[in-house]
Amino acid sequence: MQGSRFAFGPFVLDPGAGTLRENDVPVSASYRGLKLLAALVARPDEILSKAELLDAGWPGLAVEEGNLTVQIAQLRKLLGASSEGGEWIATIPRVGYRFTGMVEQLGDPRRKPLPLPAKPSIAVLPFANVSNDPDQESFADGLTEDLITDLSRTAELFVIARNSAFAYKGKARDVREIAGELGVRYLLEGSVRQAAGRVRINAQLVDEVTGDHLWAERFDRKLDDIFAVQDEVTARIVEALLGRLRTPPPRKRPTSLEAYDLCVRARRLMDDTPQAAQEAHLLLTRAIALDPDYAEAYRWLALNHWMGWVHSGGPSEASRGIALELARKAVALDPGDAGCRWSLAYLLAYERSFAAADAEFARAIELDPNEADAWAALSDITVLAGRVDEGLEHIRKAFRLNPFPASWYFLPLGQALYAAGEHQSVVEALRRNETHRTSSRRFLAASLAQLGQLDEARAEVELFLVGNPDFSIRHWAAMEPFRDDALRERFVEGFRKAGLPE
Known part of the structure; x- marks a missing residue:
């Protein structure tokens, strides 16, 4: 059912977009009402219990049954009579x-297809493991990710980020449709087979x-030559797209293939749950033990500590010091790595x-102008510095490079739009x-409050606090790296109005 829309009478409900239209005209409906309507129309003529509907409208919250009665009454008033003259929603x-x-x-x-960039544009689809x-x-995934990284360091190319490329992993889709959705002209496809100490790559x-x-080419080499093959594939693609052979700046490669595999597996866990982050920590620690000079492993371990701060409600002095030390070590080991x-x-x-x-952000963008994560992180810091228009430009660039991003992108997006006063856009x-709403719910709640929709703002606050029970406005305002006091107060005002705890 995910992604489905539902038509009934003159109405079209799009649960994913959170919209209801009557004869193609938007209808103003509450968030809770739309959630209940989506649950009902997904199972027409079935009786949904009050418990099922309460769970659909208020997931994870204990609310009075009267709330359901009120929302159903509002839906009936909104929808009016059906074509047969009766009610769309019957009470059992x-x-x-x-x-x-x-x-x-x-x-x-x-x-809608995205417009093509002015420069040659490419997406590397996940290589098939045959x-x-x-x-x-994970070896096939690592090959794909490394090719994306290698190509994105070529400033003359526009390269779609890993997260968006992997949105098509394992899905049978028309390649032209994929190119349109990603807004690129060129696609790289391939397969990889590893056996008996050798690797065969078709691209x-x-x-x-x-x-x-x-x-198109086939490579059949010793497994130990895998990074040399990656460099060769990258050079051939650049030659085909730019009309000349150009070798990207060399990357520092790991000396242990086992450490490389552990790092690839850890990267896939980084945007998941706290439990997954703990598993990633173990994998990265093992990778560093196998290859003490593996810069990327140090980098991901530093971010893993940062994620731990977020999930636990705030960093300790010790964990902040460890993360910063790891990040410095990563840069010292590989100064040319934008990540x-x-x-x-x-x-x-x-x-x-x-x-x-x-200075470090500027150097990262110089090294890899296609690094979407860098643009998203830079947006966060730039907005908090008070350069809101610049921050908006950065997050929009990040979304263009990564149309199907990780969930954390929606935090700087919501933050930038709120800072710009674009509350309806938030x-x-x-x-x-909705599936990407995590910590960004606080900006949604504040924007709803600023729009005068206080009941819906309170509902978002309740959901936000389920995942962030230790949140307080005072702690957040002190921790965030603001360089603009007036902007900080604008956020605090919205959070208070929404009902977030002091």
Whole structure:
């Protein structure tokens, strides 16, 4: 059902976007009402118990049954009479409610194709693991990620970020449709097979505008040569796209393939739960033990400590020191790695070392102008410095490079839009991407409060506090690296108005 829209009578409900339209005209409905309506129309003619509907409208919260009664009454008033003259929602005494109308499931509307950038644009789709061993999946993923990283360091190219490329992993989709959704002209596809100490890679570069295959090649090498093969593939693609052979600046590679595999596996856990972050910590610690000079492992371990701060409600002095030390070590080991640079920059900003942070961010963007995560992190720090328009530009660039981003991108997006006073845009952006709402709920709640929708703001606060029970306005205002006191007060005002705890 995910991504589905539902049509009944003159109405179309899009639960994912949080919209209801009547004869293609937007209808103003409450957030809770839309959640209840979505649950009902997804199962027409079925009786949904009051408990089921309470869980749909107020997930994870204990609320009085009267709240459900009020929302159903508001929905009935909003929808009016059905074409048969009766009510769309029938009451089943002492049991629950049933949706009585005819419902057509429309499916997910296709995303509008994104415009092509001015420079050659490419997405590297996840390489297929054609080994008989499913454990080699992480090796195939690592190859894909490294090719993305290598290509993105070429300033003359526009390269889609890892998260968006991997949105298509394991999905049978038309390649031209994928190119349109990502807004790129070229796609790199391939497969990898590892066995008996050897690796075989098949790769092809396709122009999705003309349908031409610009380049295709097979590599059959010793497993120890995998990084040399990656460099060769990257050089061939750059030659095909830019018309000349250009070798990107060299990267410092790990000396242990086992450490490399552990780091790849850890990266896939970084945007997940606190439990997954703990597992990533163990994998990264083991990788460093195997390869003490592996810069990327240090970088991810530093961010892993930062994630631990967020989940636990705030950093201790000891954990802050460890994370910063790890980030500095990563940059010292590989000064040419943009990921290491921006990770250090972000931590330096939270230590109020603003001049050093700004310099590291600038160096990271210089090294890799396609590093979407760097642009998103830079937006966060830039907005808090009071340069709101600049921060908005940065987060929009991050979303263009990464149209299907990790959940944390919605935090700097909500923050930047709120800082710009675009409260309705905050609501639309964050409600459209409900599955990505984590800490960004606080900006949604504040924006709803500023729009006068206090009941809905309170509801978002309740949900936010379920995942962030230790949050307080005072602690947040003191911890965030603001360089603009007036902007800090604007956020505090919205948080208070929404009902977040002092």
